[in-house]
Structures are given as C-alpha cells and as structure tokens.
Amino acid sequence: MLKLYHFCTSTCSRKVRLTLAEKGLEWESRHVDIGPRQENTEPWYVALNPNGVVPTLDHDGEIIIESNVIIEYLDDMFPDPPLRPERGYDRARMRIWMDRAEHVIHKNINAISFNKRFLPRLAEKSEEEKEEIINRLPNPEKRHEMMRRLKAGVSVDDEAQAEANIAVAMDRMEEVLQGSPWLAGDTLSLADIAVTPFVERFGANDLANLVDWAARPAVGNWWSRIQARPSYDEGMNFPDPR
Ligand SMILES: N[C@@H](CCC(=O)N[C@@H](CS)C(=O)NCC(=O)O)C(=O)O
Known part of the structure; x- marks a missing residue:
C-alpha cells in the first residue's frame, strides 16, 4: 500500500x-x-x-x-507508463532538471515566499511566537536561514535577485523546449513533473515576468499542454482538509 x-x-x-x-x-x-x-x-x-x-x-x-x-x-x-526516457543521456538531462527544480527554482521561490506567504500566515503572532515556530524546525540549516530572514528581512533586492536566478532557469527551459516537446525528449518525464508545481507558484505569487509567455512562447505552449493533462487537476488540487 x-x-x-x-x-x-x-x-x-x-x-x-x-x-x-x-x-x-x-x-x-x-x-x-x-x-x-x-x-x-x-x-x-x-x-x-x-x-x-x-x-x-x-x-x-x-x-x-x-x-x-x-x-x-x-x-x-510502477514502471507503467514509464516517466523516464529510455536513453541514458536523456535520463541525465532529466535529472539535471529535477536537480534544478530543487536547488535553483525551489530554493529561490522559498526566499520570495518568505514575505509573500510565510509572514502573512503568521501575521497574528508576536515576534517571540514567530521565533518559537522557527526554533521548532528540526533541520539546523533551515532553522538558521529562517531566523536570519526573520531578523534581517528579505529585502526587495534579495527578492529581485531570487527572481532573476529563476529567470535564468526559465530561459534554459525556453531554449530546450524550442527544440523538443518535453524537457528531456519526446515524451513527458519526471523532469516536466518536477518543474510543474513551481510554474503554478510563479503565477500564484504574481511573478508576472516569470509567466510572460510572449517572452517565452515555447514554455507557454508546454504549460498549456501540461495543464490539459488529466493528471494536472488530480495532482495539483488537493482539498484543504483543515
Ligand atoms: N527537498 C525536499 C524539500 C521539501 C520541502 O521543503 N517541503 C516543504 C513544502 S514544499 C515543507 O515541508 N515546508 C515546511 C517547513 O519547512 O516547515 C523535498 O523535495 O522533498
């Protein structure tokens, strides 16, 4: 199970x-x-x-x-249907996108989300309560980074740099998708899946430059095809049971 x-x-x-x-x-x-x-x-x-x-x-x-x-x-x-390309080289390309989704896109969207999502969620709490919440995080590196953000804030400049770092990844995506329907070859793979939730998050966080499909038409076309798959609604939208 x-x-x-x-x-x-x-x-x-x-x-x-x-x-x-x-x-x-x-x-x-x-x-x-x-x-x-x-x-x-x-x-x-x-x-x-x-x-x-x-x-x-x-x-x-x-x-x-x-x-x-x-x-x-x-x-x-559960290899059926396969979500990894056959060729070793394409699998390597797929893993680069999975890595980029985590270590470039997720990392930088996290910095942007601190002001847009994390602080508003804790708007009712005092500074001490916020520190208490951060101190409960079990990962010391994350705890340190969140405390640093709480004390020093995430500046407009930090946010702009984080967005610029993501834009570099989106430009790479445009280049790849200009020549191929999916990120790691002719079929949808874990590479496309790894990036999908972040592209949705760019829109949800009003990061207009990252969802400007006139500037990145191949990504826009990919995004329409991703959203048209039955898996999109099923996987992205889970009702909040709280
Ligand atoms: N590298 C981890 C990252 C997981 C992660 O950061 N999850 C976030 C939600 S997307 C989380 O649980 N955040 C809660 C917290 O950090 O307190 C993975 O890919 O599973």
Whole structure:
C-alpha cells in the first residue's frame, strides 16, 4: 500500500501527487499541516522524515523521503507508463532538471515566499511566537536561514535577485523546449513533473515576468499542454482538509 504524507498546496507534495496521477496509482492520504500548527515538526513526523518537511512516502512500511527520490522510486516500482526516457543521456538531462527544480527554482521561490506567504500566515503572532515556530524546525540549516530572514528581512533586492536566478532557469527551459516537446525528449518525464508545481507558484505569487509567455512562447505552449493533462487537476488540487 502507498501512503503519502503531504500538504495540499506544497510544491514538493504536488510533484509526487502528479506522478501518482500520471501512473493511475491508488494511494492513501495523510495530510500534514505545515501551517502554523506545524504538524511536520512533531516528533512522530520527524521520526519518519528527519528534515521535518513534506512529502514522505510509506510503501508497505518502507519510508522514502525527498520528492525527487520519491518520484524516481515510484517509476522504479510502477514502471507503467514509464516517466523516464529510455536513453541514458536523456535520463541525465532529466535529472539535471529535477536537480534544478530543487536547488535553483525551489530554493529561490522559498526566499520570495518568505514575505509573500510565510509572514502573512503568521501575521497574528508576536515576534517571540514567530521565533518559537522557527526554533521548532528540526533541520539546523533551515532553522538558521529562517531566523536570519526573520531578523534581517528579505529585502526587495534579495527578492529581485531570487527572481532573476529563476529567470535564468526559465530561459534554459525556453531554449530546450524550442527544440523538443518535453524537457528531456519526446515524451513527458519526471523532469516536466518536477518543474510543474513551481510554474503554478510563479503565477500564484504574481511573478508576472516569470509567466510572460510572449517572452517565452515555447514554455507557454508546454504549460498549456501540461495543464490539459488529466493528471494536472488530480495532482495539483488537493482539498484543504483543515
Ligand atoms: N527537498 C525536499 C524539500 C521539501 C520541502 O521543503 N517541503 C516543504 C513544502 S514544499 C515543507 O515541508 N515546508 C515546511 C517547513 O519547512 O516547515 C523535498 O523535495 O522533498
């Protein structure tokens, strides 16, 4: 049995739900509240996922963390339909996009989301309560970075730089998609799935330059094809049970 610990609007959870939907797999949901309730920092959850982040997959009692690892695991265990290209070179290209989605796009959208999403969510809390919430994060590196952002703020300049870093990745995407229908070849792959939730997030965060399809027409065309797939609604939209 597949059980997914996830959060409705989390980009990394969406990657996994998109993969499950593309493969038509049945799964059990365990929604983990990563909002102010911070269920993800509770000891029972940290025992499953030491980083205290979603998603986590439980497959017949075996626990897998890290969304990129989870989606490759799903393709290993449930290869039909395959979501990795056949050729080794194309698989390498696919993994570069998965890595870029995590270490360039996610990292930078996180910096932008601090002002746009994190602070508004905690608007009712005092400074001490905010610090207490950050101090509960189990990953020391993340805790340090969040505390730094809380104290020093994320400036307009930091946000602009983060957006520029993402724009470089989007320009690469445009180049690739000018010559090929999908990011790692002729068929949809985990590369496309890994990027999809972030492109939705650019729009949700009003990052108009990143969703200007006149400037990046091949990405715009890819985005229309991604949204037209039945997996899009199924994987992206999970009702918030809170
Ligand atoms: N590298 C991890 C990142 C997971 C991650 O950052 N998840 C976010 C949601 S997209 C989270 O749980 N945030 C809650 C928190 O950090 O407190 C993965 O890909 O699974």
